[in-house]
Amino acid sequence: MPRFLFALLLISSALAAATVDEAILATKKWDNQLYRHQVKPVWLDEDHFWYRVQTGPKSEEYVLIDAQKGTRQASPTRQGIGLPPHESLKASESKEKIHPSGNGSATTIVFHNRLSQPVHMFWIDAKGKHHDYKALAPGKTFRQNTFEDHVWLVKDDKGQPLTVVSARAEPLEVEIDAASRALTEAAPPKPKAGEVKSPNGQWSASVEHGRLILKEESTGKTLPVMTGGEPHPPFQGGITWAPDSSSLVVSCAENWVKRRISLLYSSPSDQVEPRRKEIDYPKPGDPLPKPVPVIVRLTANGCESKVVKTDLFSNPFIQTDRLDIRWAPDSREFYFDYNQRGHQLYRIIGVDAFTAASRTVVEETSTTFIDHTQKTWRHWLPKSGELLWMSERDGWCHLWLYDSGTGKVKRQVTKGEWVLRKVLHVDEEKGQVWFMAAGLRKGEDPYHQHLCRIQVDGSGFRQLTEGDGLHEIVWSPNKKYFVDSWSRADLPPVTELRRSEDGGLVCGLEVADAKALLATGWQMPERFVAKGRDGQTDIHGIIIRPSSFDPAKKYPVVEQIYAGPHSAFVPKSFGTLARQHRMAELGFIVVQADGIGTNHRGKKFHDVCWKNLKDAGFPDRIAWIKAAAQSRPWMDLQRVGIYGGSAGGQSAMRALLDHHDFYQAAVADCGCHDNRMDKIWWNEQWLGWPVDDSYKKNSNVEDAGKLQGQLLLIVGEVDDNVDPATTFQVVNALQKAGKSFEFMPIIGAGHGAAETPFGTRLQMNFLVKHLHP
Structure with a gap:
């Protein structure tokens, strides 16, 4: 190759690489250049809340909202809207458990060690890993720049957890005192792994080596479990007690071999030789478990059990050997889902707790597929004996009302050439369903979701949001109001406070600023x-x-x-x-x-x-x-x-x-x-x-x-x-x-x-x- 051509190729390659680097660096310029776009309300009572909003690179605003009057008061400081300089929390008041961090806007958290012994501060990352940050001596203070929803764990000098706290939108000061230590010392003993106690506390049940063990808590005496009818496969677990503690359901299934695949780490960081890892990885057509429920009833002479016949659920698509059981409140029947392999038949199965006879409560069929992961939502209405069920049977995703006792459809609750995307809340006292729906208005993007409400009897449908965009909803504590943030790909967020009763606008909160x-x-x-x-x-x-x-x-x-x-x-x-x-x-x-x-x-x-x-x-x-x-x-x-x-x-x-x-x-x-x-x-x-x-x-x-x-x-x-x-x-x-x-x-x-x-x-x-x- 001539030398000048080789040089041109080098120049061309360098220019391309520089262009790619510039494009990657450009994304950094766009970070944190949008302001007034996030509102996270902190409710003081049902009619008042405040929030903090970023107004510029180094400026922020605190806003107090009076929802009764529809007024908005803003100040660059917390004191300006009548709040103390910072939020304070006693560590002993925290009810959080150890969990991975979320992520939000930049903030600060301050820990004060009021104990006579040192404590240790750990940050828990998004994957749940603990990072040791600081040993805090008695009487000392630890101030850390962090982010909202970042989780911080405090341990004593023996490594025992004292408290877990998540950072807030605004600076938070945490007092670690003697009461924090009492949290650890008073923690109840952990139950035996796999052991499930009855609601009345008199019995516990567990599965060991395929056998069901029933134990009377007061005496420690165990009962043999006798199975009526044909022999069943080994018990696998999934124990669910009836509300009245009279019986339980446990799953049994034959053991099955899962497909495993090998992944080869050619260059592990801790050794020269490659490392192989095997993972469970079922593929299409592989065998699957076929769990069957067994009813175990306590009797005067001990207990008896019955295996439920599989006529209505003979070929399930399920990747676990344990069924998810739901009991009726009166303990006379229990329910589980049956998704037939191939995803063209879906049922809710009801089983009589005394006879083990099964019936179909809900049935869906399709000549193509049932979208079982997203469109089989349900809500039981025990007072009326009804069941709200999501279905695409009329060609659109809607809600239907069933008589759960007879398995008959009572009515279609929502209808029209639009789709119900998500149910947010069911108010059983008022007979109302609150949900997000899309495709409601001609001329609007059919993927935009709006908040709606309807009565369970199908009357009173109302769309409660207005703006042409995708809406995200945050309720007030008693759902009297909701904060509505809506935007489009080409429209920065608009945030408003609205009344839940009629969707009426209480006041505007923020219009995002995209000028920067x-x-x-x-x-x-x-x-x-x-x-x-x-x-x-x-x-x-x-x-x-x-x-x-x-x-x-x-x-x-x-x-x-x-x-x-x-x-x-x-x-x-x-x-x-x-x-x-x-x-x-x-x-x-x-x-x-x-x-x-x-x-x-x-x-x-x-x-x-x-x-x-x-x-x-x-x-x-x-x-x-x-x-x-x-x-x-x-x-x-x-x-x-x-x-x-x-x-x-x-x-x-x-x-x-x-x-x-x-x-x-x-x-x-x-x-x-x-x-x-x-x-x-x-x-x-x-x-x-x-x-x-x-x-x-x-x-x-x-x-x-x-x-x-x-x-x-x-x-x-x-x-x-x-x-x-x-x-x-x-x-x-x-x-x-x-x-x-x-x-x-x-x-x-x-x-x-x-x-x-x-x-x-x-x-x-x-x-x-x-x-x-």
Whole structure:
């Protein structure tokens, strides 16, 4: 190679690397540049609360709200709104237990050691790990800058826990005194592992080596458990006592062998030799446990037991050998869920506690799938003997009311061509249900969620929020008011106080200030809607431009894809969207859309994914991108790339298998390239059971020979989410097919390897190399 060409290549490579570094650094400029966007109310009583809000880089404001009068009083200090200089807490008053930290705004926590012995301060991180920070001598004070919801543990000099405290939004001072030590000393003894006491305290039950042990607490005497009918498999546990302590239910099941996969740590930090780790990892088609409930009743002569016949629940999809049991308040019946393998039949089973006869309380069927992880919510109404049940049986996610005694539908509670997203509260006294719903108003993004209320009898439906955006709700203590924060991808948060009775506005609280963020060059996302493959269905997405955007230029288009059917993924609330903007800073137009086959748009929209994961909404995405480019000449559709991880990695590669006439380059990170190799629950949910040809038809491994375009495959060496072997298998298939591609395993990385520092640069450089002229 001529020397001058080699020099040019070096310069080009250096420029690309510098551009990537600049794009990564740009995200730092966007941090903490949004103000007045978070309101976390601290209620003083039902009608008054205060909060602290960041108003600038080094300024804040304290705000007191009188909800009765609808007034807002603000001051730069706590004293200015009538609060003491700082919040104080006696450590002995803390009721918290040890748990991982959350994260919030910057704050301060101060500990005062009033004991005659030293104490030790530990910070508990987000993974629950304890970090030793400080040994605090008697009479001394420890001041620490921290963040809201960070958890701090205090131990005495013998290592015994004294108290656990979470940092608050405002500075908090904690007094550690003699009462704190009493918390540890007075702690009740721990029950024996696996031992479950009856509600009346007279009995305890446990399972040991497959045998049920019943023990009378007052005498320590144990009772033999006799089983009527046919012999049952070993007891596994899951003991649930009846409310009146007359009986219990325990699960029995045959032992089954779980599939295990091996992960190889090639370069462990503590030794030269590689280390192998095995993890449980059931895959589609693997055997599963079939737990059966056994009723054990206490009698005058001891106890007796009956095994429930499995006629109504013979083939469950369940990954544990223990059933989740719920008793009726009168102890005459108990209930459990039955999700038939294949996810096309779902029941709530009721069992008579005396006869062991079973019945169907609720039954759902589908010719495609039942979204059992998200749309089988229920709420029992014991006073009326009714059951609220979530269902998509009319094509939309709604609530239905059942007579729990007869198993008959009494009425449909909510209805319409919109979806219920989440139930927040059921007021049994007033017969009201409070919930979030989407798709209520024509012309508004169908993914925007609004707070609504309805009577259990189906009357009195009311939408209680107004703004065109995604709403997030925080109740007052007695739910008399709610704080409503709403935003859009292109609208910073607006926060208001509203009355729960009618949704009426009490007063505005904050309107987020994004001027500092926009001054960095950060570009507001553009929302765009176009018709999908059928020419009728609206597809919603966002378009993101680089900070150096010039409408006179033409930019390559890069799509960020995730099309997992379990949800929808285009951002609906406001945020800096650092990942997408970071990519745009390389001189790309970054787009993201939710195609048909994703969730939360009704059953017909969702069902397109059934046995058809390779579709991934591509016909809709491509139509949407082409429609956007018609009025945006700066979008160059001769240079289109795509990137994604996990299911998005599977789809990113699929773009070059089935749609290489549109996409030229793809980065597939940790992709589940063959659904036979991936985790059982996700894949049987959408591709069904038993494993059939649909798994093969959706496999990137099987279709590897169709590859055209530039492909980069990335995988984490020790990914415990998607078996990393599936990426190696697609590499093998590409090599056998004689295809050119790039492959990079990230050593020591888990799932999401492309988001590691090395993986991030690799991904960005690859798209720059193949999409920029």
